[in-house]
Amino acid sequence: MSLFRKWIPAIGALGFCIFLLACQTVQPAKTPMEMDKATGPEPRMNLGPGDVLDVKFFYAPELNENQTVRPDGKIALQLIGEVDVKGKTPEELKKELVKAYTGQLRIPEVAVIVRSLVNRKIYVGGDVNRPGAIDMPAPITALEAIMQAGGFDYRRAEVSNVVIIRHLDGKRYGCALDLTPALSGKEFKPFFLEPQDIVYVPRTKISQVGLWIDQYINQIIPRVGFAISWPLGTGGSVGVIPPTTVISPP
Numbered sequence: 523m524s525l526f527r528k529w530i531p532a533i534g535a536l537g538f539c540i541f542l543l544a545c546q547t548v549q550p551a552k553t554p555m556e557m558d559k560a561t562g563p564e565p566r567m568n569l570g571p572g573d574v575l576d577v578k579f580f581y582a583p584e585l586n587e588n589q590t591v592r593p594d595g596k597i598a599l600q601l602i603g604e605v606d607v608k609g610k611t612p613e614e615l616k617k618e619l620v621k622a623y624t625g626q627l628r629i630p631e632v633a634v635i636v637r638s639l640v641n642r643k644i645y646v647g648g649d650v651n652r653p654g655a656i657d658m659p660a661p662i663t664a665l666e667a668i669m670q671a672g673g674f675d676y677r678r679a680e681v682s683n684v685v686i687i688r689h690l691d692g693k694r695y696g697c698a699l700d701l702t703p704a705l706s707g708k709e710f711k712p713f714f715l716e717p718q719d720i721v722y723v724p725r726t727k728i729s730q731v732g733l734w735i736d737q738y739i740n741q742i743i744p745r746v747g748f749a750i751s752w753p754l755g756t757g758g759s760v761g762v763i764p765p766t767t768v769i770s771p772p
Contacts, residue, residue: 578633595608643717686715
């Protein structure tokens, strides 16, 4: 019982990350550069349910619409009906609408203006002062996100091994960032986050993470159907074993 109590804070710090990763397989990314290249130098502004858009027609203002993206990811426009916008950028949607209205309008000039984005959040946990969800109205780096979460808890935080978990193509990938150069004022290439990224600041050096997770997390979490592993020797990548049993919240 004393060992369990000793590690309650550590388990709590990981709790929201484990919840978000449940039922998802995490595939390792060998380096931060690999994961960065997969999404581009800066985050995409992907549209999704709840986002509010203005669709404006320069030469047919009677068709102008203010639309909230429905839970199914669609909006409804005059003349062309339902349009699936989920996962598209405003520019991609604009091009699609121009094509759809060609033949309907003499000059199909369209503008897509985003009024609000509701699902652009990132999650910061571990040894930071204010863990939790952070709104992402504009591009933000991993270090900036940590600062918004109150900064590192320097008594315990391992700033040279900050873990980033990202969703790509139906899978989750992880990598470890060394933020020491940025904190010491040295030249450092910023790592931009994507919406729904998880930033986790561990308190244990990367060489000990595998042992730490096995001893103090996997021995407890499997009782409720979760297990986490750290594949050593993969250039600082992180993985998650999918749960065999999932207990749904009441």
